[in-house]
Structure formats: structure tokens, C-alpha cells
Amino acid sequence: MENEKKAPMISPGLPMCAGCGMELVIRVLYEELKDDDFISFGGPGCALLTTKVSVPCYGTLFTNMAPSASGVSRELRRQGKDTVCLCIGGDGMFSDIAFGNLSAAAERGEHLLVVCYDNEAYMNTGIQRSSRTPEGAWTNTTPTGPKGFGKKQQQKPFSLLLAEHNVAYTATCSPAHMQDFRKKIRAAREAAREGFAFLHVLAPCPTGWKSKPELIIRQCRDAVNTNYFPLWEARYGQFRITVKVKDPKPVTEFLQTQKRFSHLTEDQVRQLQEDVDANFEHLLKLC
Ligand code: SF4
Numbered sequence: 001m002e003n004e005k006k007a008p009m010i011s012p013g014l015p016m017c018a019g020c021g022m023e024l025v026i027r028v029l030y031e032e033l034k035d036d037d038f039i040s041f042g043g044p045g046c047a048l049l050t051t052k053v054s055v056p057c058y059g060t061l062f063t064n065m066a067p068s069a070s071g072v073s074r075e076l077r078r079q080g081k082d083t084v085c086l087c088i089g090g091d092g093m094f095s096d097i098a099f100g101n102l103s104a105a106a107e108r109g110e111h112l113l114v115v116c117y118d119n120e121a122y123m124n125t126g127i128q129r130s131s132r133t134p135e136g137a138w139t140n141t142t143p144t145g146p147k148g149f150g151k152k153q154q155q156k157p158f159s160l161l162l163a164e165h166n167v168a169y170t171a172t173c174s175p176a177h178m179q180d181f182r183k184k185i186r187a188a189r190e191a192a193r194e195g196f197a198f199l200h201v202l203a204p205c206p207t208g209w210k211s212k213p214e215l216i217i218r219q220c221r222d223a224v225n226t227n228y229f230p231l232w233e234a235r236y237g238q239f240r241i242t243v244k245v246k247d248p249k250p251v252t253e254f255l256q257t258q259k260r261f262s263h264l265t266e267d268q269v270r271q272l273q274e275d276v277d278a279n280f281e282h283l284l285k286l287c
Pocket residue numbers: 015016017018019020021022023046119123124204205206207208
């Protein structure tokens with residue numbers, strides 16, 4: 001199952017929105033794995049549009065990606081092959097609908113490299129809230145104005161939950177820290193030889209975040225600099241911060257470029273800041 005080593009591995013002219021963070025994430029992933037033999041598993045979601053690629057692809061439903069990939073991975077290993085089974089999906093898939101199956105694959109230590117591009121909502125079906133949608137954010141199912149104040153709940157810390165399965169490798173990644181991101185793709189690829197590896201990548205969606213396409217790298221940088229999306233890795237439950245931020249900026253730096261937060265009251269911003277600080281304190285205790 002030798003991949004064609006032609007560049008680019010993803011066809012130009014795909015129908016993504018301008019500035020799509022997910023597309024960038026997948027391009028970098030494929031580029032970094034181009035010398036490996038790999039199969040790409042994809043399910044419903046915006047990433048399904050990336051099936052115009054020069055690598056073998058296996059389409060699944062939301063709920064059976066991890067089980068399908070586990071079966072393929074086991075058979076390839078039985079044949080003595082060192083093929084990477086790369087599962088790609090959004091937050092709606094991995095943090096919500098398929099979380100149970102993903103947790104089961106993690107607990108079994110399946111040899112998978114799972115990558116979640118987190119655009120913080122169900123984008124391809126019309127911007128509905130997911131468990132990764134931040135508190136206060138507007139989506140079509142968390143309205144603002146006379147009908148509400150955006151999402152009421154905090155984000156599910158699903159990459160921490162997966163890391164606590166004591167898996168071979170888990171990390172958070174940002175397109176604004178490309179060296180760190182690429183290093184983690186290589187680390188996850190190596191770890192998938194030992195067991196389960198998971199990468200959680202923040203992937204801004206200008207359409208759902210109601211923001212300008214040219215701002216996505218700035219948003220990724222602001223997310224790290226405000227501790228909203230800290231960068232860390234964990235090997236078998238041993239956590240480490242990989243990008244240390246000396247003087248964290250207020251979370252408003254991250255919010256201000258996105259109209260999905262433009263309705264927030266001072267109290268809501270204060271609450272969000274308190275939650276970001278508390279989540280970061282929790283992470284530091286794990287490190
Ligand atoms: S809706 Fe968002 S995630 Fe989907 S293609 Fe457009 S920018 Fe990318």
C-alpha cells in the first residue's frame with residue numbers, strides 16, 4: 001500500500017471556505033507523513049471534502065471510525081506492515097458523537113493516530129453547538145439577543161480526558177506554532193507504533209466564528225497567548241507544557257476578532273476569564 005509521494009498530496013481547488021483552518025491542518029499533516037505508508041480515515045464533516053487526495057482513503061460514519069480503523073490496523077500489523085492508520089475528524093465527531101468509541105480504542109491501546117481539528121461547532125451542517133463550543137459563543141442552536149446569551153456550558157476538556165486513559169501520546173497543537181505542531185505529528189506517528197496517539201488541533205473556521213479569513217493564524221496565536229488553548233503533550237499520563245507563555249494576555253485578545261462573541265456582557269467575559277484561568281491551573285497541576 002505504497003502512497004504516491006507526489007506533491008501536493010491534496011488537490012488544489014477544493015471547495016473549502018477561504019481561510020479554513022481545517023484545510024491547513026490536513027495539508028500539514030499529510031506533508032509531515034508523506035514519507036510514511038498511511039491510510040487516511042475520514043467521516044462526515046467538512047474534512048470529507050478533502051477526499052481529493054493522493055493517499056488511500058477509507059470513509060466511515062461518525063460512530064465507527066475508531067472501530068473500523070482498529071480492525072484495519074490490527075490486520076495490517078498481523079501482516080507485518082508498518083502502515084499508519086490516520087483518523088481525521090472534527091470536534092462534533094470525536095468530542096461528542098464518537099467519543100465512546102474513541103475512548104474504547106484509547107483504552108485498548110489501538111495503534112491509531114487520531115487527529116481532531118477543533119473548529120468548536122458542527123460547521124458543515126450549519127453551525128450548531130458542540131461540546132467544544134466555548135461558553136458564551138453564538139451558534140445557530142445557542143442564539144443571542146432576545147432568545148439567549150450564547151452557550152451556557154464550558155467546553156468539554158476531551159483531550160485531557162483522552163490523555164488520562166494513559167495512552168502512548170496526546171498533545172494539543174496550533175497552526176500558529178508550526179514547529180511545535182510538526183514535532184508533535186512526528187512524535188504521534190512514532191507513538192502510534194506503541195499504541196494510541198491523539199492530536200487535538202485548534203482549527204479556526206471563519207464561517208462559524210464570523211471572522212475574517214486572514215485572521216486565523218492570529219486567532220491561533222491569541223488562543224495560546226491567553227491560555228485559552230495551551231500547548232502541552234502527555235506520554236502515558238506524564239504531562240508537559242510545550243509552549244510556555246510568560247505573560248498571558250487577557251482572554252479578550254482571543255475574543256475580539258470573532259463576531260460570535262460580540263454580544264458578550266462584561267460579566268460573561270469575566271466569567272470566561274475565570275474559567276480559562278481555572279482550567280490552566282488544573283493543567284499545571286497535572287504537569
Ligand atoms: S465551514 Fe468552516 S471548517 Fe467547514 S470548510 Fe468552511 S471554514 Fe472550513
